[in-house]
Amino acid sequence: MPVTGKGILTSFRIAGIDIEIDYSWAVIFLLVLFGLAAGYFPLVIPGYNWIEYWIVGLTATVLFFASIVIHELSHAMMANSYGHRVNRITLFIFGGMAHLSAEPQKATEELLIASVGPLTSFVLGVFFWAIPHVFDLSSWRLWSETFTYLGIINIALAVFNLLPGFPLDGGRILRAFFWWQSGDVVAATARAGRWATGVVYGLIILGGLEILGGALLGGIWLILIAMFLRSASAASVQNVTVERILGAAQVRDIMVREPQVVRAEESLADVVENYFLKFGYAGFPVMRDGRVVGLISLAQVQQCPPEARATRRVENVMRGLDDSVTIAPGATVLEALHKMAEAETGRLLVMDGDRLAGLITRSGVARFLQIKSRLEMPVELTGTNNG
């Protein structure tokens, strides 16, 4: 799910995986803490003083969020066992999220990565719930109640995550099933996305009923979760479709053949005047004696102060010809995009051996997707987030 905020409050590392805590998480932490220490525990077990309620409240809140981290860690470790290199988990206002570096490659892989989370929460729930049943905590009622609460909340977490609303775990399990049935991950994702819409409406209705029943905060919360799920689902469905289209298209299909080039020995001032401003492109291949020797883009020109541009030449500031800025015509467009992101550039030289075959640009990829989506994406995708 590509829905992280950039504001990270703090982070730490468990088993080689970075656990990031988003600022928004503080809101839910305080809500849960306050709800437990000042609401739930005094109501369920009256007669203690407020310090004790805050101590158990804080313990229960910390263990609750530790349970969420363990849930996400289980996804991450299962994904890692398939070689996905999940190295980041984010805790944010709606819970936790393990960042998969790529979508699962097979239905069974998806099934296992998705199911291990709810299974882990269920096992944790039984574990916490069993503590006061195994040990005699009758003189420690506050603690016995804390473990019972943690047991119930973990089982509730397992059940909620099993809702068939992609990209919730249950929705992923459902998609794995459709995928296994049809062999078509894009169609399976679109189908799972439609189920998610049903779950979203269900949660909104439930939230509305809670509000009517007097549980204002709980109702609003459910509706907020529904809205989050709706956008996460639309984004996931779109991502999968886009990845599939870009993974199937080849660089040679969408590259610019015979792109406008500049000469290595020209001055930056001339290049700005006669190429950047004239053609409106943000970058050009650089040639010397009929051979390509590099790539120049606005970013490199900007680094040179305007008064020095008359004397500096293109070859002084260009990115030289190396692996990071070139790609083969037969590579997929998706590979090209990954490479552009890594090289922090908006274009790559398409090289057929040592001959310049063309230029592929990020805006060219965007145009290709736009046309493709108008012509053949399922209707429900063109309606969302397409601006």
Ligand SMILES: [Zn+2]
């Ligand atoms: Zn999960």
